[in-house]
Amino acid sequence: MCPVRIPTEQEKHGRRGRPITDHDAQEINRVEELSYDLKVREVMTARLHTTSPEVSLSDVLEILRLNRISGVPVVQDDQLVGVISIEDIVRAMERNDLTETVGQYMTRRLVTVASYDSIIKAMQTFTESRVGRLPVVDEEKKLVGMITKGDITRGILLALQKDYKEEEVRKYRASHLFEDIISDRTTLVLRYNIKAQDYTHGGNASSNIKRALLRLGADPQIARRCGIAVYEAEMNLIIHTNNGGILKLEVEPHRITMSTTDDGPGIQNIDQVLEPGYSTASELVREMGFGAGMGLVNIQRCVDKMEIESTPGKGTKLTMRIQVPAENFNGRKNG
Amino acid sequence: MDKAMNLQEIIDRFDLTVLTEPRDFLTIQPAGGYSSDLLSCVMAGAKSNTLWITLQAHLNIVAVGALLEVAAIIITENARPEAGTISKANQQGVVLLSTSRTTYEINGRLWEMGIHTRG
DSSP states (O other), rough: OOSSSOHHHHHHGGGGGOOOOHHHHHSHHHHHHHHHHBHHHHHHHOOOOOOOOTSSSHHHHHHHHHHTOOOEEEEEEEEEEHHHHHHHHHHHTTTTTTTSSSHHHHHOOOOOTTSBBBBHHHHHHHHHHOSSEEEEETTTTTTEEEEEHHHHHHHHHHHHHHHHHHHHHHHHHHHHHHHHOOOSHHHHHHHHEEEETTTGGTTHHHHHHHHHHHTTTTOOOHHHHHHHHHHHHHHHHHHSSSSOOOEEEEEEESSSEEEEEEEEEEOOOOHHHSSTTTOOOOOHHHTTTTTSHHHHHHHHHHHSEEEEEETTEEEEEEEEEEEEOOOOOOTTTTO | OOOOOOOOHHHHHHEEEOSSSSOOOOGGGOOOOEEEHHHHHHHHHHOOEEEEEOOOSHHHHHHHHHHHTTTTTOOOOOOOOOOHHHHHHHTTTOOEEEESSHHHHHHHHHHHTTOOOOO
């Protein structure tokens, strides 16, 4: 009934019994994250029914019945002294003792949670104490509310709903960028500095570009074509340049322009590099799977227009352009 | 093929080792396959949601697999990617599978199973 998964011993003490690494931390899902973020006071019921030790059990039964609750905290002189629940009253009924007072039958073994605890703490306490509701106390141990597993579920669902709405709003904003900003010509420019020989981060800029385009509402096919073209260009900067270079993406409602610029070594014979299979890649680079001599050929296949300007000893500028059909980037159907 | 093979069946049939985090492989139905160890060829030839069979275990296969949105990368002849490669694959949602068999054998068997690349 309760969708909140109580963490296992393993999870409580780190995954697979070892400390949580940064990598593990990234994989903790949103619900788990929320169980740490959300505080008891944010999900508890603060509007409280309380009773005191001298009240008769039949009166308490009436409170429970009228409010459709299964237990109330017992307070004396502002201090929480116990909890009286249906189960306690059933015990009294068995002995035909309903005229007795709350003080006689209440549970005095007090398990509480603090209002400033995260709800993961409350979930652990629920599991350990096997009770259905817990009194919540503040820093001065004064009763401030009650919490049930249902409250936790509701709290998490509400938080997830808020997350979802924020994500929707964020997506909406990004995809309407070009509609919302009015100018004669709106261009969004993204720049990435690519380091030479940095194989470890090879493809990161391309992944980010593809993601950005999708977020801006680009057609997935166009985002894929851009991703492939820009990957080849990015790898060229990594593999072939002396000092790396700059990868630039310019997004306009009707077209996407990608370019790389570097300061050398430049290309000796441009016609040759456009031949499929021609490669100047070193043996080492080929071992990693690069240097098929297909990079620029792939780019040409993916983009509508490609231009290379290069001066040996000076550097190379590669420009790639993809035209975006009118219906892309949302709501641009009629220009 | 009569019924689309899902990735779980393929993993079971070839006893493939799942290197990345487990996920619901039953719902992944590869639309075909592509084999090459040259990344640019893969960029040109592999379609999305296909299996890429390669001997290459270098970090850069992850970026290629992610950009192409392949169903999974099957790394052959027990070539083992480094831990950093596996963690990047997890981050980017790329499935890495490993086998001791050769690329040739995996290709042949996948084809036999009816996994052909189409259109």
